[in-house]
Each structure stands twice: as C-alpha cells, then as structure tokens.
Amino acid sequence: xxxxxxxxxxxxxxxxxxxxxxxxxxxxxxxxxxxxxxxxxxxxxxxxxxxxxxxxxxxxxxxxxxxxxxxxxxxxxxxxxxxxxxxxxxxxxxxxxxxxxxxxxxxxxxxxxxxxxx
Amino acid sequence: xxxxxxxxxxxxxxxxxxxxxxxxxxxxxxxxxxxxxxxxxxxxxxxxxxxxxxxxxxxxxxxxxxxxxxxxxxxxxxxxxxxxxxxxxxxxxxxxxxxxxxxxxxxxxxxxxxx
Numbered sequence: 001x002x003x004x005x006x007x008x009x010x011x012x013x014x015x016x017x018x019x020x021x022x023x024x025x026x027x028x029x030x031x032x033x034x035x036x037x038x039x040x041x042x043x044x045x046x047x048x049x050x051x052x053x054x055x056x057x058x059x060x061x062x063x064x065x066x067x068x069x070x071x072x073x074x075x076x077x078x079x080x081x082x083x084x085x086x087x088x089x090x091x092x093x094x095x096x097x098x099x100x101x102x103x104x105x106x107x108x109x110x111x112x113x114x115x116x117x118x
Numbered sequence: 119x120x121x122x123x124x125x126x127x128x129x130x131x132x133x134x135x136x137x138x139x140x141x142x143x144x145x146x147x148x149x150x151x152x153x154x155x156x157x158x159x160x161x162x163x164x165x166x167x168x169x170x171x172x173x174x175x176x177x178x179x180x181x182x183x184x185x186x187x188x189x190x191x192x193x194x195x196x197x198x199x200x201x202x203x204x205x206x207x208x209x210x211x212x213x214x215x216x217x218x219x220x221x222x223x224x225x226x227x228x229x230x231x232x233x
Contacts (some may be wrong), residue, residue: 056218106165
C-alpha cells in the first residue's frame with residue numbers, strides 16, 4: 001500500500017514568510033509524528049498526534065510553529081515569520097494506534113520536506 | 119530526559135568486511151525500545167533493527183545484529199558482509215511509552231562501504 005507522503009518535497013521561502021508543510025500518513029494510522037532534521041544532525045522530535053489531538057507538543061521550538069490534524073488523518077505543520085534557522089528537513093512519521101508492550105508501534109517515515117529560508 | 123550518544127561521526131569499511139557502530143544512551147526508565155535507522159541520500163528513514171529492553175536476547179536481522187548491554191546502557195550495531203548499498207547515515211534511537219513512543223535520535227554515524 002501507499003506509504004507516508006509529504007508535500008512539497010522542497011520549499012524555498014524568504015525570511016519572514018509563512019509556510020505550510022503537509023503530511024499524509026498511512027491509511028488507518030492514528031499516531032502521527034513530526035521531526036526536524038538540521039544539517040549533520042539526527043532528527044529532533046517536534047510534536048505528535050494521537051488521532052486529532054496533539055498529545056505532546058513539547059518539541060516545538062517556539063510559538064511560531066504550530067501543527068494541526070483536524071480529521072485525524074492529514075497533518076499540516078505551519079511556520080510563521082520564518083527565520084534562516086528554520087532551514088532543515090522536516091520529517092513526518094505515522095504508526096498504528098499506540099499500545100504498550102509487548103506490542104511495538106513501528107513508525108513509518110515519509111521522504112521529508114526540505115525547507116530553505118533565504 | 120533521555121540522551122542518545124553516537125561517538126563515531128564517520129566510519130569506513132571494505133566490502134564483505136564487518137563493521138560495528140557504537141551507541142550509548144541514558145535513561146531512568148526500565149521499559150523502552152532501541153532502534154537503528156538507516157538514512158541514505160534519498161532522506162528516507164529505514165528501520166534496520168529494533169530491540170525491546172525487556173528482552174535479553176540480542177536482535178538479529180539477516181546481516182545486521184545488535185549487542186545490547188542493558189546495565190552498561192550500550193547498544194551497538196554489527197553489519198556483517200558489508201555491501202556497497204549499506205553506505206548511508208546510521209542513527210541510533212530510543213523510545214518509550216512515557217513520550218508516546220516519539221523517537222529520540224543520536225547525531226548519527228556516516229558509514230562508507232568501499233569496494
């Protein structure tokens with residue numbers, strides 16, 4: 001079946017502009033995660049959703065970042081007043097409903113959106 | 119908070135040889151998962167292998183195996199019979215139910231397999 005998709009694959013914007021990054025998870029996956037990967041670093045957690053609600057947004061760097069998932073499927077990461085330091089690859093991942101051990105909730109990643117802020 | 123440390127920024131191995139990538143982590147939790155992910159230049163994160171902390175037996179997936187030392191908080195990846203297609207960034211990662219299974223990644227090790 002189809003994997004996680006992210007659009008656009010690349011986004012170039014100017015400092016101060018607003019951007020939206022979209023993630024389409026695997027059908028039926030209720031958990032959705034956003035990560036940010038800066039050049040030469042490992043991905044860093046931003047936020048995750050369980051269904052429609054943001055269960056943990058502790059990784060969002062500041063209030064310019066916001067994410068929604070209104071119908072429990074597609075999610076949009078929104079960045080206001082972009083800064084050059086926001087340039088990174090933004091990764092999305094999804095998994096089935098979260099369950100405890102002995103179940104394992106494998107995350108399936110999308111190809112990411114490369115954001116460049118000039 | 120959990121931390122994941124990969125102390126080898128770059129490694130190189132010849133085709134058909136064996137290489138071991140190191141990872142240490144710090145946590146106060148008793149139930150958690152550890153992973154190795156591969157990221158080729160295409161950016162797609164691919165799960166290589168996982169280990170449940172409550173399992174004593176080291177995980178194995180074909181040419182990939184781990185050495186999980188829970189007391190030492192060490193989780194190394196061994197790649198046997200290295201292939202040119204193994205060239206990629208490798209990330210060690212940690213997750214637990216306390217953080218909704220969000221992944222906490224190390225900084226990665228760049229592995230180059232040479233002919």
